Amino acid sequence: RETVEGIVAAVRERGDRALIELTKKFDRVSLKAGGLFVSEEEFADAAREVPSATKKAIAASRKNIHAFAKASLRKDWKQKNAQGVQVGERFVPYDRVGIYVPGGKAPLVSTALMTGCFAQAAKVPEIVAATPAGPGGKVNSALLYALQQAGATEVLKVGGAQAVAALALGTKSVRRVDKIAGPGNAFVVEAKRQLVGAVSIDLLPGPSEILIVSDSSGRADFIAADLLAQAEHGGDSCAGFVTNSVRLLKAVQSEIEKQLQSLSRADYIRESLEKAGFAVLVKSLGEAVRICNDFAPEHLSLIVKDETKWLKEVRTAGAIYLGNDSAVAVGDFLAGPSHTLPTGGAGKSFSGLRADQFQRRTSVVKMNREAAAKSLPIVQEFARVEGLDAHGESVRIRVDE
Numbered sequence: 001r002e003t004v005e006g007i008v009a010a011v012r013e014r015g016d017r018a019l020i021e022l023t024k025k026f027d028r029v030s031l032k033a034g035g036l037f038v039s040e041e042e043f044a045d046a047a048r049e050v051p052s053a054t055k056k057a058i059a060a061s062r063k064n065i066h067a068f069a070k071a072s073l074r075k076d077w078k079q080k081n082a083q084g085v086q087v088g089e090r091f092v093p094y095d096r097v098g099i100y101v102p103g104g105k106a107p108l109v110s111t112a113l114m115t116g117c118f119a120q121a122a123k124v125p126e127i128v129a130a131t132p133a134g135p136g137g138k139v140n141s142a143l144l145y146a147l148q149q150a151g152a153t154e155v156l157k158v159g160g161a162q163a164v165a166a167l168a169l170g171t172k173s174v175r176r177v178d179k180i181a182g183p184g185n186a187f188v189v190e191a192k193r194q195l196v197g198a199v200s201i202d203l204l205p206g207p208s209e210i211l212i213v214s215d216s217s218g219r220a221d222f223i224a225a226d227l228l229a230q231a232e233h234g235g236d237s238c239a240g241f242v243t244n245s246v247r248l249l250k251a252v253q254s255e256i257e258k259q260l261q262s263l264s265r266a267d268y269i270r271e272s273l274e275k276a277g278f279a280v281l282v283k284s285l286g287e288a289v290r291i292c293n294d295f296a297p298e299h300l301s302l303i304v305k306d307e308t309k310w311l312k313e314v315r316t317a318g319a320i321y322l323g324n325d326s327a328v329a330v331g332d333f334l335a336g337p338s339h340t341l342p343t344g345g346a347g348k349s350f351s352g353l354r355a356d357q358f359q360r361r362t363s364v365v366k367m368n369r370e371a372a373a374k375s376l377p378i379v380q381e382f383a384r385v386e387g388l389d390a391h392g393e394s395v396r397i398r399v400d401e
């Protein structure tokens with residue numbers, strides 16, 4: 001908290017200079033005042049460098065995300081109330097939003113799509129991406145291409161809490177945004193928390209989490225693979241398994257050790273499992289679901305024989321994957337719903353990122369004289385009770401004219 005307070009204060013007071021200093025300090029990357037953003041030449045270079053297979057994967061993911069996003073967009077509506085007043089809602093996209101894409105341990109190409117594409121589907125005209133630059137001040141080509149495909153109109157080469165502060169407060173080079181979306185490490189999440197009010201935020205998505213709830217029908221090799229995949233994000237990730245089957249519990253533990261041997265990020269995964277991995281044996285599935293609802297996991301994999309029954313009992317989860325064949329990684333990269341999801345128990349109060357979070361809602365009210373007359377007696381009574389006679393008069397004058 002104190003570190004982020006200092007970073008936010010530095011950006012507020014020194015603007016671009018603070019961004020350059022903090023990027024040098026934290027990321028060991030030297031940026032210049034005129035080079036905080038990706039240039040058109042860098043965009044063009046990235047498009048040439050990215051292999052066609054990567055471009056096809058990005059296109060497939062983008063297509064699914066857009067289809068899912070457009071189905072969930074809120075639409076204008078209107079109706080008449082009991083007094084004949086026409087009421088409704090109007091939804092318009094934000095003018096300018098910021099999306100944060102982590103880039104520390106790996107170029108999170110999928111996150112560029114799973115944030116930007118939702119803003120793009122909502123027709124936000126200005127999408128400003130922020131992601132830390134790598135050596136030489138360059139952004140990974142695949143990540144940069146994905147950001148461009150996701151509608152990014154600008155890409156800021158700055159990461160961490162300083163990027164969030166710049167987007168929220170503005171600097172000489174960075175025009176402030178209306179809303180910030182996207183996941184990040186503990187410092188990024190804390191910056192979003194501190195800057196609520198200065199800017200709208202989506203949610204507070206931190207390190208990756210998975211909880212797998214399974215009865216004896218679960219496949220040990222599949223379950224272990226999903227646990228390892230989510231732990232792969234690094235030491236802050238949390239991977240949990242809850243079951244009422246002793247046999248399955250032992251089998252999953254064996255599979256984890258077996259599969260770890262062939263994974264390139266085994267050290268990261270082992271660190272994560274040792275720090276925040278857990279396996280719980282319960283007496284019943286009811287107890288397992290109660291643990292789930294208390295934990296409110298980012299990802300829930302539910303593998304049970306009576307799927308319909310137990311799905312109804314789940315109250316808090318960012319995303320739910322049903323059955324042995326529903327690999328969480330497909331949701332991470334391709335399925336359509338955003339993988340930007342609530343973590344750390346925030347699923348009890350927040351939902352995952354959606355297209356309608358990039359829309360402003362405005363209520364609309366229209367009435368004629370007849371509707372005003374029917375409304376008058378009720379308004380006058382409220383005005384009398386609350387001692388606000390001018391309110392009553394503002395309606396009466398229209399009716400008695």
